[in-house]
Amino acid sequence: MNHSELAVENFKRGYNCSQSVVVAFCDVTGMKPQYAARLSSSFGGGMGRMREVCGAVSGMLLVAGLLYGYGTPGDDESKRAHYKLVQELAGKFREREHSIVCRDILKNPPSDPNPTPRDAEFYQKRPCARLVALAAQILDDYIREHPIPD
Numbered sequence: 001m002n003h004s005e006l007a008v009e010n011f012k013r014g015y016n017c018s019q020s021v022v023v024a025f026c027d028v029t030g031m032k033p034q035y036a037a038r039l040s041s042s043f044g045g046g047m048g049r050m051r052e053v054c055g056a057v058s059g060m061l062l063v064a065g066l067l068y069g070y071g072t073p074g075d076d077e078s079k080r081a082h083y084k085l086v087q088e089l090a091g092k093f094r095e096r097e098h099s100i101v102c103r104d105i106l107k108n109p110p111s112d113p114n115p116t117p118r119d120a121e122f123y124q125k126r127p128c129a130r131l132v133a134l135a136a137q138i139l140d141d142y143i144r145e146h147p148i149p150d
Contacts, residue, residue: 001027003024003025003137003139003140004024004132004134004136004137004140005133006023006024006136007020007021007024007056007132007133007135007136008020008129008132008133010023010024010132011128011129011132012123014118015037016040016041016043016044016045016055017043017044017045017054017055017056017058017059017128017132018040018041018042018043018044018055018058018059019036019037019040019041019044019055019059020056020059020132021055021056021059021060021062021063021132021135021136021139022036022037022039022059022062022063023036023037024132025063025136025139028063028067028143028148029063029066029067031066039062040055040059040062043055043058043059043062045102046101046102046103048113049111049113049114049115050111051101051102051103051106051108051109052101052102052103053100053101053102054093054097054099054100054101054102054105054131054135055102055128056093056128056131056132056134056135057090057093059132059135060089060135060138060139061089061090063139064085064086064089064139064142065082067143067148068085068146068149070082085142088142089138089139089142092138093134093135096134097131097134105127105131106126106127
């Protein structure tokens with residue numbers, strides 16, 4: 001399955017950036033798409049359109065946590081290893097986009113809770129479809145090189 005293409009399709013269907021990535025990986029995470037969409041719904045527009053961390057990055061890291069995260073309190077070794085993974089994945093995105101912050105990537109759009117209407121102009125001006133594809137590709141590359149633990 002091409003998760004990058006699926007993430008772009010999801011975005012064009014109306015999912016936010018984070019949802020687009022998380023829902024694209026439901027075949028790998030085993031989550032139902034409706035739960036994946038709800039779990040990641042807060043992170044679009046850089047966290048509720050506050051223009052903080054890019055939603056595509058947040059989605060990528062949510063999936064990384066589901067697949068490779070730790071779940072035992074006090075397991076500092078696993079925590080350290082997972083944070084290293086988070087920094088690696090975010091770093092690969094930053095290498096390509098020069099930032100993981102929505103407002104930097106989009107050149108300071110206003111913070112506004114109202115969704116932007118998605119018309120032809122929106123898709124021409126916004127790099128979001130390309131960004132969800134990039135986040136999905138980074139994660140696919142990592143998964144290919146690092147089998148998912150049981």
